[in-house]
Amino acid sequence: MILLWNPEWGYAKIHRQDGFAAGLCTVTYNQSRVSEARAVVIHFTDVTRELLEWENKTRNPDQFFVFWSVEAPSYLQYYNTKAKWYKDDHFFNWTMTYRRDSDIFAPYLEAGVARDIFSRRLKDTGAAVGVVSIIVYKPNKHIFQLWLVSNCNVLYGSVERMKYVDKLIEAGLPVERFGKCFNNAAEFNDLSLDRLASYKFYLAFENALHCKDYVSEKFWQNGIQSWRVPVVWGARKEDLLRLVPENSFIHADDYETAADLAEYLIYLDNNTTAYTEYFNWFGSNYTTEYLATLYERTAETLLCDKLLAKPEPKIIPSVKENIFSSESEDCLKEKTLYHVRY
Structure with a gap:
């Protein structure tokens, strides 16, 4: 089972209703089933201090927590200044983004x-x-x-x-x-x-x-x-x-x-x-x-394949710092034309 903590921006796509199949996995939005999920996918808009603190206390060590975003880092940076994206130190195991070097490739093209x-x-x-x-x-x-x-x-x-x-x-x-x-x-x-x-x-x-x-x-x-x-x-x-x-x-x-x-x-x-x-x-x-x-497989199906492959444990020190530190100054520029220090 894969738990999508919340739909992207709060809206489930037509073909992403609760219970849909992704390869040999079943995907749910039902947060009450978090203990059953092999992977928990969290959209960046849900990365709050309260979520990180609560899940750190209750998560199953065999679960994989996945950071999910298809927004450009410049927007993540802008969003962070408004919504206070708190430190995610040693919380996420994988990333699911449009980048080819992401753990799970999730491009805009379905x-x-x-x-x-x-x-x-x-x-x-x-x-x-x-x-x-x-x-x-x-x-x-x-x-x-x-x-x-x-x-x-x-x-x-x-x-x-x-x-x-x-x-x-x-x-x-x-x-x-x-x-x-x-x-x-x-x-x-x-x-x-x-x-x-x-x-x-x-x-x-x-x-x-x-x-x-x-x-x-x-x-x-x-x-x-x-x-x-x-x-x-x-x-x-x-x-x-x-x-x-x-x-x-x-x-x-x-x-x-x-x-x-x-x-x-x-x-x-x-x-x-x-x-x-x-x-x-x-x-x-x-x-x-x-x-x-x-582009032949959906992001959820690729995630399922990865889970079934019995992956080795992995933890990301900080998704935020990893994303920002690996991008160019052009990508992270603000309107005032200076590079933001995260």
């Missing part, structure tokens, strides 16, 4: 969605089964850039990405912007499916800069899953190349200035052949094999 994405090369194309390389292009795409953003100034990355998009617009790039930052979130929700399908690109700009392996729903859900080419800012390109299909995105770091990037995107808008090359990865055997394997 296993079921990944299966759909990486089998798309024979979908919506009218191509015969057995075709190896297919250019996927939706001819109804005629609107340029889409950007949906609600975090304008909470983090250093939030501020910097706003500045960068302003520079793109100043350089002549048409960008349709929606979200709380522009007081038009309701307008976005009212957009028709045809309208949403018409955007060629999505600005997959993260709210964190150069955080290890941090690739969020901005890339996957708003970009790849929606048949748009992601334009990326924030995530390191070397991380992306290990986590997403090659030649599926455009990275801001490849251009000396925002104006150079804007010029290239305008070129792609006027060159259908060059634009559609960003969909050729759908026919790549490497993509379908390597990435499908990387």
Whole structure:
């Protein structure tokens, strides 16, 4: 049994109801069954002094306590200043995050969605089964850039990405912007499916800069899953190349200035052949094999596999210090541009 102490942010996903199966394990949210659980997964929002003190007194030494977060370290740091994330010295055994070096890999891309994405090369194309390389292009795409953003100034990355998009617009790039930052979130929700399908690109700009392996729903859900080419800012390109299909995105770091990037995107808008090359990865055997394997199992199933492998005991001196000390200064910068000492 795996106990998720609480659902992520308090909301259980549709396919994560109490009692769902993860491999050979059963997952529950019932805290009264904590003594039965082989693993207890605790979301970072539940890491309080009261929880740490109570569990330290009652935990079973054979249990594994798992720290769970899919937020960038910069946000964890911001949250810590507000909610007082207390010292977790020698409390957690494993981490479950989006980082590839985490004990349990928990990316933003769900296993079921990944299966759909990486089998798309024979979908919506009218191509015969057995075709190896297919250019996927939706001819109804005629609107340029889409950007949906609600975090304008909470983090250093939030501020910097706003500045960068302003520079793109100043350089002549048409960008349709929606979200709380522009007081038009309701307008976005009212957009028709045809309208949403018409955007060629999505600005997959993260709210964190150069955080290890941090690739969020901005890339996957708003970009790849929606048949748009992601334009990326924030995530390191070397991380992306290990986590997403090659030649599926455009990275801001490849251009000396925002104006150079804007010029290239305008070129792609006027060159259908060059634009559609960003969909050729759908026919790549490497993509379908390597990435499908990387994302084929849910985080809970990977956790179950790890439990069944009879792992050796392990304790993390401090998850907080481990996370913050292993990230770059760019990742942990505050809006005031100084590196926070934790």
